[in-house]
Amino acid sequence: MSALDLRTRAFVDLAAAVAVGDDTLLRIHADRAVEAGVPVLWGDELVLQSVLMVGYPRALVAAAVWRAVTGQPAAFEEAGEDFSQLPLWAERGERTCRTIYGVNYDKLRRNVRELHPSLDAWMVMEGYGRTLSRPGLDLVQRELGVVAQVLVLGAERQLHSHLRGARHAGATDTMLDEVMALAGAQAAPEAYRKGLALWERIRGTQETGQG
Numbered sequence: 001m002s003a004l005d006l007r008t009r010a011f012v013d014l015a016a017a018v019a020v021g022d023d024t025l026l027r028i029h030a031d032r033a034v035e036a037g038v039p040v041l042w043g044d045e046l047v048l049q050s051v052l053m054v055g056y057p058r059a060l061v062a063a064a065v066w067r068a069v070t071g072q073p074a075a076f077e078e079a080g081e082d083f084s085q086l087p088l089w090a091e092r093g094e095r096t097c098r099t100i101y102g103v104n105y106d107k108l109r110r111n112v113r114e115l116h117p118s119l120d121a122w123m124v125m126e127g128y129g130r131t132l133s134r135p136g137l138d139l140v141q142r143e144l145g146v147v148a149q150v151l152v153l154g155a156e157r158q159l160h161s162h163l164r165g166a167r168h169a170g171a172t173d174t175m176l177d178e179v180m181a182l183a184g185a186q187a188a189p190e191a192y193r194k195g196l197a198l199w200e201r202i203r204g205t206q207e208t209g210q211g
Helices: 006-020 023-035 040-070 083-115 117-131 139-153 156-169 173-184 189-203
Strands: none
Touching (some): 023 040, 083 117, 083 139, 083 156, 173 189
């Protein structure tokens, strides 16, 4: 029995297709997502968070395909341009980032700050606060989408972090088994092989949300 419902499977497939960046593939998976009953809001939030993983060029292409397939205007519960919410973005960014990284949170912040203080600030404020803490998707859904995309990108360090982060957020190992298989079908063979080997190492650990 599948650990993911039909809508979530279609959502993960769509996330992977956004990372691939092929218009035809995007259209196929957007059509399938609509057929599976994926809400317009889910797709819109996926597009917005995809900016963090795949950049504006592919996110904008995905947004255009999603608008065309759904035939509906953008759905959102929070306006991303409301800069009066800067304190809120900072507060919830720290909270969400700490949830994802657990006991490694302080180490992450220190390491990124050493790379560049602005990267650290943007990661927390823009990445985790303004974007990944938005309403419309829960944190498990968001992390499943991130895992799918970084697997396709072959970004092993980020895959390692977000496989663990998805567990910290509440995703089960069987859910992540499915996400890896679904996204792996769209990834380059070598990226999938390395990603799967990484997941097998993580899957064998017994860490909790605090690890």
